[in-house]
Amino acid sequence: MNLTVAEENYIKAIFHLQQAEGNVSTNQLAASLHTKPASVTDMLKKLTNKNLLNYKPYQGVRLSKEGKKQALMIVRRHRLWEFFLVDKLQFGWDEVHEVAEELEHVSSKKLVEKLDSFLGHPKFDPHGDPIPDVHGNMVAIRQFNLIDIQPGTLVEVCSVGSQSAELLELLRHKNIGISTEMLIMKKFDFDHSVEIKIKNSQHINISQQLAQALFVKLV
Amino acid sequence: MNLTVAEENYIKAIFHLQQAEGNVSTNQLAASLHTKPASVTDMLKKLTNKNLLNYKPYQGVRLSKEGKKQALMIVRRHRLWEFFLVDKLQFGWDEVHEVAEELEHVSSKKLVEKLDSFLGHPKFDPHGDPIPDVHGNMVAIRQFNLIDIQPGTLVEVCSVGSQSAELLELLRHKNIGISTEMLIMKKFDFDHSVEIKIKNSQHINISQQLAQALFVKLV
DNA sequence: AATTATTTTTAGACAAATCTAAATAAATTA
DNA sequence: TAATTTATTTAGATTTGTCTAAAAATAATT
Ligand SMILES: [Mn+2]
Ligand SMILES: [Mn+2]
Ligand SMILES: [Mn+2]
Ligand SMILES: [Mn+2]
Numbered sequence: 001m002n003l004t005v006a007e008e009n010y011i012k013a014i015f016h017l018q019q020a021e022g023n024v025s026t027n028q029l030a031a032s033l034h035t036k037p038a039s040v041t042d043m044l045k046k047l048t049n050k051n052l053l054n055y056k057p058y059q060g061v062r063l064s065k066e067g068k069k070q071a072l073m074i075v076r077r078h079r080l081w082e083f084f085l086v087d088k089l090q091f092g093w094d095e096v097h098e099v100a101e102e103l104e105h106v107s108s109k110k111l112v113e114k115l116d117s118f119l120g121h122p123k124f125d126p127h128g129d130p131i132p133d134v135h136g137n138m139v140a141i142r143q144f145n146l147i148d149i150q151p152g153t154l155v156e157v158c159s160v161g162s163q164s165a166e167l168l169e170l171l172r173h174k175n176i177g178i179s180t181e182m183l184i185m186k187k188f189d190f191d192h193s194v195e196i197k198i199k200n201s202q203h204i205n206i207s208q209q210l211a212q213a214l215f216v217k218l219v
Numbered sequence: 220m221n222l223t224v225a226e227e228n229y230i231k232a233i234f235h236l237q238q239a240e241g242n243v244s245t246n247q248l249a250a251s252l253h254t255k256p257a258s259v260t261d262m263l264k265k266l267t268n269k270n271l272l273n274y275k276p277y278q279g280v281r282l283s284k285e286g287k288k289q290a291l292m293i294v295r296r297h298r299l300w301e302f303f304l305v306d307k308l309q310f311g312w313d314e315v316h317e318v319a320e321e322l323e324h325v326s327s328k329k330l331v332e333k334l335d336s337f338l339g340h341p342k343f344d345p346h347g348d349p350i351p352d353v354h355g356n357m358v359a360i361r362q363f364n365l366i367d368i369q370p371g372t373l374v375e376v377c378s379v380g381s382q383s384a385e386l387l388e389l390l391r392h393k394n395i396g397i398s399t400e401m402l403i404m405k406k407f408d409f410d411h412s413v414e415i416k417i418k419n420s421q422h423i424n425i426s427q428q429l430a431q432a433l434f435v436k437l438v
Numbered sequence: 439a440a441t442t443a444t445t446t447t448t449a450g451a452c453a454a455a456t457c458t459a460a461a462t463a464a465a466t467t468a
Numbered sequence: 469t470a471a472t473t474t475a476t477t478t479a480g481a482t483t484t485g486t487c488t489a490a491a492a493a494t495a496a497t498t
Binding site: 027040057 | 444445446447448449
Binding site: 085088089090091095098099102103106108110111114115117118 | 310314
């Protein structure tokens with residue numbers, strides 16, 4: 001089961017997109033891979049023939065058992081290399097992604113396992129994301145309550161503390177959703193409100209109640 | 220000037236084949252790259268258009284100035300990764316070539332320079348071959364074929380003539396490696412074999428074929 | 439329910455890198 | 469020199485991964 005670089009990039013993208021919600025749509029994939037929907041359809045057929053995913057035309061797609069196994073190994077390589085770049089080569093945590101995007105496709109089993117040993121079997125990559133082990137197992141994601149984050153930290157929303165319509169209304173109004181990236185600017189002692197800066201947007205203020213309802217991971 | 224993996228492999232192969240002198244032939248290249256002469260001709264035209272080499276139909280090929288520069292950077296990456304694999308990941312020197320063959324194509328400038336620093340700017344790879352520096356310069360050592368050394372001379376192995384698993388297996392069996400010191404004892408005219416004495420070890424006999432695959436420097 | 443808009447798939451084309459088979463040039467031998 | 473062998477190039481196909489434009493299916497509106 002040898003995969004090309006393109007196939008691996010598709011598998012990994014599907015893996016990440018299907019994490020939260022059900023089937024992954026063609027358009028979602030096209031956007032995520034910076035390609036066109038027609039190209040995605042072609043590749044989905046090819047990966048289906050390789051039994052890496054379950055695909056029904058117009059119904060979107062999910063990884064098969066084998067596909068998920070492959071995805072976990074790609075993610076493992078990606079995150080191990082990110083750890084290496086930051087921990088050994090003194091890269092900044094914000095400069096490693098593109099390089100790891102290439103290194104992840106060097107798939108020598110021996111290389112990956114020896115690298116893992118050399119690094120001391122790290123459990124998290126520089127962004128706080130868990131690194132799957134040889135068997136594809138990873139520890140639950142490192143998630144923090146936004147209220148506990150220190151100013152200057154860049155975070156990404158990964159879940160909310162309730163599903164209440166009131167909370168979701170407020171989040172929509174403030175343009176905050178799952179995977180929104182934000183920089184924590186300042187915390188005010190008076191009312192425990194938090195000033196944040198959403199990526200490509202303005203500074204806004206978040207109440208104590210709202211901050212307590214948001215769970216984030218380090219980016 | 221962004222090169223594909225295939226283009227880089229061609230450039231590197233031409234670089235190594237033209238070392239001796241003279242133009243590199245289409246057939247030589249096809250053999251070296253395990254491809255067909257027709258494919259080589261196609262690629263030579265393409266690389267000529269990119270001004271990486273000077274090619275006249277039927278006359279063979281040489282790298283241009285720019286081509287040589289590119290080649291030296293590919294060789295630099297290859298050898299730095301080989302050093303990394305042996306020195307940091309505990310690979311055997313006979314297991315690194317294939318992996319380095321892939322890693323050499325990850326061409327982030329920043330990655331290569333930081334890796335070089337991390338490794339302590341090594342001057343030689345695990346096979347005794349010199350590693351070009353950032354500017355493409357590499358130390359020149361006066362290197363002789365063991366078959367040409369006169370009896371009574373003390374030498375040190377500094378590189379091997381091929382990376383084949385068969386050669387490396389034989390060397391391991393005879394306990395010969397890079398930087399092994401040996402005294403040349405006697406040369407036999409009958410089969411051109413050579414008797415040597417490895418430092419702190421016994422006298423052993425080396426076949427003509429093996430002697431021709433070993434490069435040494437005077438100690 | 440009918441119309442409109444969106445999403446997805448199909449059809450056809452293209453560039454990269456390879457191959458086989460045939461044609462041509464160069465080198466060798468007679 | 470002429471014939472033969474070897475090396476190289478051309479011609480035409482194939483695979484992979486991509487694209488645009490058009491058709492078909494699904495979803496959203498009126
Ligand atoms: Mn990638
Ligand atoms: Mn990461
Ligand atoms: Mn290579
Ligand atoms: Mn080497």
